Amino acid sequence: MTRWERSVPVYGVPVLNRGFWVLLLAVIVGLVLSGFREVLGLGGNISGMSDPYAWGLWKSFNVMVLTGLGSGGFAVGIAAWIFNRERLHQVMRVALLTSFLAYSTGLIMLGIDVGRPWNFYWILCPWKWNLASPLLEVAVCITFYACVPLLLENLPPLFEYFIYEYPKWRGAAESCEKALAKVYPFVIGLAYILPIMHQSSLGALMLLGGDRVNALWQTPFLPLLYVWAAAFLGYNCVVLCLLLSKLAWKRELDIEVLAELNKITCWVIFAWTAFRFLDILIRGKILLALTPSFFSGLFWVETILILGPAFVLYSEKGKNIQTMFLAHFWCALGGMIYRFSPTTLAFRPRNGAYYFPSAIEFLVCIGFIALAVLVYIVAVKKLAILPGTNADWLKMAKYEEQVKPGIQLTGYAPVEH
Amino acid sequence: MAMTRREAFTNLAKGTLPVLAAGCVSTILPEVAHAEEAPMPKGALGLLYDATKCVGCKSCMVACNQANDLKPDTRTDGLHQAPPALNSFTKNIIKLYRTADGSDHSYFKQQCMHCADPGCMEACMFGGLRKDKETGIVWWQGSMCVGCRYCEIACPFHIPAFTWDGFNPKITKCELCRERLGKGLQPGCTTVCPTNAVIYGRREDLLAEAKRRVAASPGRYFENKVYGESDGGGTQVLYLSRVAFDKLGLPELGEESIPERLKFQHKIYKWLAIPIALYAGMVFFANKNIKEHAHHLVEDQKKTGLRPQL
Numbered sequence: 001m002t003r004w005e006r007s008v009p010v011y012g013v014p015v016l017n018r019g020f021w022v023l024l025l026a027v028i029v030g031l032v033l034s035g036f037r038e039v040l041g042l043g044g045n046i047s048g049m050s051d052p053y054a055w056g057l058w059k060s061f062n063v064m065v066l067t068g069l070g071s072g073g074f075a076v077g078i079a080a081w082i083f084n085r086e087r088l089h090q091v092m093r094v095a096l097l098t099s100f101l102a103y104s105t106g107l108i109m110l111g112i113d114v115g116r117p118w119n120f121y122w123i124l125c126p127w128k129w130n131l132a133s134p135l136l137e138v139a140v141c142i143t144f145y146a147c148v149p150l151l152l153e154n155l156p157p158l159f160e161y162f163i164y165e166y167p168k169w170r171g172a173a174e175s176c177e178k179a180l181a182k183v184y185p186f187v188i189g190l191a192y193i194l195p196i197m198h199q200s201s202l203g204a205l206m207l208l209g210g211d212r213v214n215a216l217w218q219t220p221f222l223p224l225l226y227v228w229a230a231a232f233l234g235y236n237c238v239v240l241c242l243l244l245s246k247l248a249w250k251r252e253l254d255i256e257v258l259a260e261l262n263k264i265t266c267w268v269i270f271a272w273t274a275f276r277f278l279d280i281l282i283r284g285k286i287l288l289a290l291t292p293s294f295f296s297g298l299f300w301v302e303t304i305l306i307l308g309p310a311f312v313l314y315s316e317k318g319k320n321i322q323t324m325f326l327a328h329f330w331c332a333l334g335g336m337i338y339r340f341s342p343t344t345l346a347f348r349p350r351n352g353a354y355y356f357p358s359a360i361e362f363l364v365c366i367g368f369i370a371l372a373v374l375v376y377i378v379a380v381k382k383l384a385i386l387p388g389t390n391a392d393w394l395k396m397a398k399y400e401e402q403v404k405p406g407i408q409l410t411g412y413a414p415v416e417h
Numbered sequence: 418m419a420m421t422r423r424e425a426f427t428n429l430a431k432g433t434l435p436v437l438a439a440g441c442v443s444t445i446l447p448e449v450a451h452a453e454e455a456p457m458p459k460g461a462l463g464l465l466y467d468a469t470k471c472v473g474c475k476s477c478m479v480a481c482n483q484a485n486d487l488k489p490d491t492r493t494d495g496l497h498q499a500p501p502a503l504n505s506f507t508k509n510i511i512k513l514y515r516t517a518d519g520s521d522h523s524y525f526k527q528q529c530m531h532c533a534d535p536g537c538m539e540a541c542m543f544g545g546l547r548k549d550k551e552t553g554i555v556w557w558q559g560s561m562c563v564g565c566r567y568c569e570i571a572c573p574f575h576i577p578a579f580t581w582d583g584f585n586p587k588i589t590k591c592e593l594c595r596e597r598l599g600k601g602l603q604p605g606c607t608t609v610c611p612t613n614a615v616i617y618g619r620r621e622d623l624l625a626e627a628k629r630r631v632a633a634s635p636g637r638y639f640e641n642k643v644y645g646e647s648d649g650g651g652t653q654v655l656y657l658s659r660v661a662f663d664k665l666g667l668p669e670l671g672e673e674s675i676p677e678r679l680k681f682q683h684k685i686y687k688w689l690a691i692p693i694a695l696y697a698g699m700v701f702f703a704n705k706n707i708k709e710h711a712h713h714l715v716e717d718q719k720k721t722g723l724r725p726q727l
Contacts, residue, residue, distance in 0.1 A: 005717070006726055043581025051504065051578050054566035082699055084706045086713070093726075115564020115579065115586035122543040122561060129543065132676065132683065135567045136542040156727040163724075181727060185707055189700035193692055207678045208540055208571040211668075220681055350575060390721050412724040 008388035030367010052353035070102020071234035141198035305334025463653035484605025536675025650674025
């Protein structure tokens with residue numbers, strides 16, 4: 001049985017393969033179209049948004065949903081660093097990279113979506129902030145999180161890259177690494193409090209929408225349910241990335257770590273579902289879920305997609321890799337629909353108003369997802385992100401030292417941290 | 418790993434220093450918590466619209482566009498100024514409510530309600546929407562607006578309208594012709610109304626007038642009520658109507674203002690105390706666990722000879 005011991009880059013695979021070019025094409029299409037949007041505005045044929053449906057796919061999917069999916073960095077991190085689950089440190093680098101990519105592309109999308117982005121510089125002037133606005137909280141917190149703690153947390157693999165590949169930079173990179181290790185507790189404290197704040201504020205955004213959001217979703221506890229859903233979505237995303245690495249690059253899996261991740265995912269989901277039902281019961285809206293309508297259908301699709309896989313993961317069947325993959329996939333889909341509903345699917349601003357994203361909205365949305373996937377794939381090939389064993393590292397070192405003479409991947413003097 | 422008392426104190430100090438620093442920052446920042454109550458401004462100005470008097474001539478729409486230098490929106494049929502809803506060309510609109518069988522109908526006017534405690538202002542990130550301290554007029558300040566359109570989601574009356582075309586969009590909404598008021602003129606819509614269905618004045622006087630009308634003909638008005646007196650925390654534009662208000666696009670809001678929907682949030686964030694306490698707690702545990710982790714890493718390195726990874 002494999003036991004993950006350290007992160008090892010994917011080696012011996014070309015970076016510039018067919019997948020790379022396909023993704024790059026999607027990225028270029030997305031960038032070009034977002035350029036058109038900047039010149040022509042948001043109306044007409046550019047987007048399907050209108051005054052009643054003022055928020056479209058870019059905000060409600062790329063920001064609301066994908067940052068939820070990218071919450072692995074804080075959800076797994078809290079388990080690893082705060083609750084001291086030692087083995088989960090092995091998957092932290094995957095979690096942090098997915099978080100960083102989801103957040104940074106989400107931020108860019110936010111900049112493309114807003115109509116007057118040049119006024120964003122006020123974010124640098126705290127005395128101009130309207131601290132009562134949940135959107136300000138989201139904007140400030142996401143920007144700060146992505147640019148400071150999350151970025152710092154993602155630096156160690158980069159430092160290592162310089163240490164191994166560029167002997168000239170080794171000294172500098174090592175001292176940077178040491179400095180980072182010193183402030184690390186303060187960095188990760190920020191890296192957990194900020195997502196808790198802005199992920200819940202993402203839910204608080206829709207509180208101002210009042211009864212435009214269907215009563216099955218609209219609750220004073222929407223902020224709590226949102227950050228909670230982000231927690232299990234983060235786990236879903238990390239496990240899916242790990243399982244896909246086996247499919248794509250034949251990486252070996254550590255069943256013990258996966259089982260621990262599954263267990264946490266299950267309990268987070270059980271508690272979340274119980275809380276959600278309790279909330280609906282106490283607010284007296286349960287009949288809405290039991291009378292057939294679009295909304296009750298949507299509600300049960302969410303519930304079954306999230307809760308069903310959690311039961312499968314909890315049972316013995318969940319140990320099977322294929323079942324595990326499917327369970328996390330459907331669960332992530334359910335969670336994504338939940339995060340998407342209050343702003344779009346369960347949002348009814350006024351009679352007769354209608355929203356369906358335009359082709360350009362879809363293509364830009366896909367373009368930025370492709371950008372995140374592209375960077376992820378290049379990063380795992382160049383940097384030590386995906387977990388592996390010490391033996392893998394030695395094999396990789398042998399291979400790399402043959403291909404690139406002069407680099408040294410083993411035999412380092414002990415470093416004091 | 419056991420912790421000595423000295424270590425525990427150091428950890429505690431490390432945990433509390435940022436708390437103190439952040440606490441100081443949060444006290445000097447203005448308006449950390451939203452003002453608990455937003456009273457009606459003393460010199461609050463407004464409109465009183467009596468739907469029973471309106472004949473639906475739409476003169477006020479034309480006057481509004483002229484007063485605000487807005488191009489008439491003739492996009493519906495290329496001839497008449499008949500926009501389907503408030504939009505970037507239309508700050509004021511007359512609509513018709515009619516039952517399916519045509520047995521009952523009423524006109525209604527839509528423009529900004531100038532809430533005492535506006536939802537749009539609460540939503541706005543940098544104060545792109547402002548409320549005049551004296552007159553209570555809610556107006557849009559382009560230099561502070563990022564065009565996020567959150568105001569459109571927060572406004573219960575569907576008032577703010579976004580310019581969907583072009584690279585320099587604006588938020589269009591009724592500002593009670595505040596520039597005309599400065600010149601001693603009245604809001605455009607009130608200058609042309611042939612039946613005086615919409616009148617302009619101080620909110621206090623308008624409310625008294627509305628109540629006088631209700632008292633003079635009891636049963637004429639829906640629920641003998643002045644919409645806006647306390648609805649949504651009170652608005653500076655007041656409505657009288659024969660048909661139910663929700664048929665005229667005036668939602669049932671109760672006395673709670675829109676920003677009060679966030680009161681629980683504001684309590685959690687008050688003085689940033691809870692986030693800071695959580696942060697301190699997490700730094701404390703992270704600091705403890707990181708030492709243990711580093712210890713494991715060094716042990717591993719001794720065994721394998723490979724460079725430890727943070």
